[in-house]
Amino acid sequence: MKKLLTYLLIAAFLGFLGYRVVTKIATKDELPANYARFRGGGPTITAVRVLQVREEPLVESINVVGEITTDYEINIQPQVSGRLLQLPVKKGDEVQAGQVLAVLDNETISLQIQQAENNIAIIKANMKEAELRLARAEAEKERYKELFEHRYISQSEYENKENAYLTALTALEILTQQLASAENNLELLKTQLEQTKIHSPINGFILETKVTPGMNLTTGTVILSMAPLSPVQLVFNVDQRDAARIRKGSPVEFQTDALPGQVFTSQTNQSSPVYDPQTRSLTFSATFPNQPVRLEPGMFGTVKVIAGQKDAALTVPQEALVTLERQNGVFVVAEENGENIARFQPVVTGGIVGNLIEVTSGLSPGDQVIIIGQERLRPGEKVEIIGDSAR
Numbered sequence: 116m117k118k119l120l121t122y123l124l125i126a127a128f129l130g131f132l133g134y135r136v137v138t139k140i141a142t143k144d145e146l147p148a149n150y151a152r153f154r155g156g157g158p159t160i161t162a163v164r165v166l167q168v169r170e171e172p173l174v175e176s177i178n179v180v181g182e183i184t185t186d187y188e189i190n191i192q193p194q195v196s197g198r199l200l201q202l203p204v205k206k207g208d209e210v211q212a213g214q215v216l217a218v219l220d221n222e223t224i225s226l227q228i229q230q231a232e233n234n235i236a237i238i239k240a241n242m243k244e245a246e247l248r249l250a251r252a253e254a255e256k257e258r259y260k261e262l263f264e265h266r267y268i269s270q271s272e273y274e275n276k277e278n279a280y281l282t283a284l285t286a287l288e289i290l291t292q293q294l295a296s297a298e299n300n301l302e303l304l305k306t307q308l309e310q311t312k313i314h315s316p317i318n319g320f321i322l323e324t325k326v327t328p329g330m331n332l333t334t335g336t337v338i339l340s341m342a343p344l345s346p347v348q349l350v351f352n353v354d355q356r357d358a359a360r361i362r363k364g365s366p367v368e369f370q371t372d373a374l375p376g377q378v379f380t381s382q383t384n385q386s387s388p389v390y391d392p393q394t395r396s397l398t399f400s401a402t403f404p405n406q407p408v409r410l411e412p413g414m415f416g417t418v419k420v421i422a423g424q425k426d427a428a429l430t431v432p433q434e435a436l437v438t439l440e441r442q443n444g445v446f447v448v449a450e451e452n453g454e455n456i457a458r459f460q461p462v463v464t465g466g467i468v469g470n471l472i473e474v475t476s477g478l479s480p481g482d483q484v485i486i487i488g489q490e491r492l493r494p495g496e497k498v499e500i501i502g503d504s505a506r
Contacts (some may be wrong), residue, residue: 163488175423181351185342219311252280358397359420371416
């Protein structure tokens with residue numbers, strides 16, 4: 116019994132000893148953000164990490180989502196009425212200028228052309244007869260004129276021949292006008308015959324077809340809508356807080372998952388003059404030449420607008436900023452009498468780029484700004500810099 120009790124005591128002691136060792140090791144490995152230690156009862160020394168600021172290029176950008184749209188759209192309508200026989204294109208098809216988009220029934224117009232041609236032939240035949248009658252009437256008139264001048268016939272007899280000549284001349288003139296009208300009508304019918312085949316006016320692609328073969332179409336019927344593939348427009352909305360920073364001509368970069376690894380560059384066009392009352396955003400656009408064709412309407416992607424750019428600027432992480440007595444600033448490390456002292460430095464900030472914020476006033480290149488451990492610091496406290504300076 117005594118041996119058992121002894122073993123239990125030894126086991127309990129070893130367990131306690133192991134717990135204290137593990138706890139000490141774990142405590143030694145931890146380094147809180149506001150770790151402090153004492154030196155012989157002296158003042159607290161806070162462990163901090165610093166960033167040595169220096170001038171670097173700064174690019175202020177606005178990142179939003181955008182969509183590729185067409186530069187403009189065209190509704191294709193027939194110029195003549197008729198039944199649709201063929202529609203050889205469909206939605207999404209790429210077409211070339213001059214390519215046939217639709218074919219209408221031309222049977223009626225073909226018959227009208229035949230009738231017009233027959234009518235012209237009849238008019239021409241009548242004109243030949245009229246020309247002969249005119250020639251005879253003119254000869255009679257001249258002969259009777261000579262007889263009248265020698266007083267072999269009366270004036271009324273001469274006038275009858277002259278009137279006959281004028282009648283023949285008028286008949287020929289009427290036939291001439293009829294021929295011109297018939298030929299114009301034939302040309303119009305031939306044009307209408309050509310218009311029964313509808314051709315693409317541009318290089319582009321089909322957005323949507325609105326009819327099917329067999330339908331009777333009028334000149335107001337929209338057969339399909341189409342748009343050019345080059346150029347295309349990038350359209351995106353920017354919140355009113357950032358919209359004022361964008362100017363016409365601001366550089367734009369566009370990337371889409373549909374074309375991984377490719378970056379398309381352009382410049383902003385004139386923005387919409389009115390904010391959207393629902394989203395409180397302003398619509399911007401940028402034009403891409405799209406040669407060769409890679410971007411297609413409907414593609415979504417990320418838009419990066421360069422709102423500002425500086426060759427040299429001082430920046431610090433946003434979390435380095437603290438507020439002390441209603442002043443925004445940062446803690447910097449100053450060496451005094453061989454010791455590192457935390458000093459509060461008020462700053463004026465500028466634009467924000469990612470996690471960094473520009474400091475326009477209050478810091479100089481080389482200053483050591485505290486970026487870890489600054490939350491509970493007070494001006495004048497001693498600090499110990501741990502690790503290498505960031506950056």
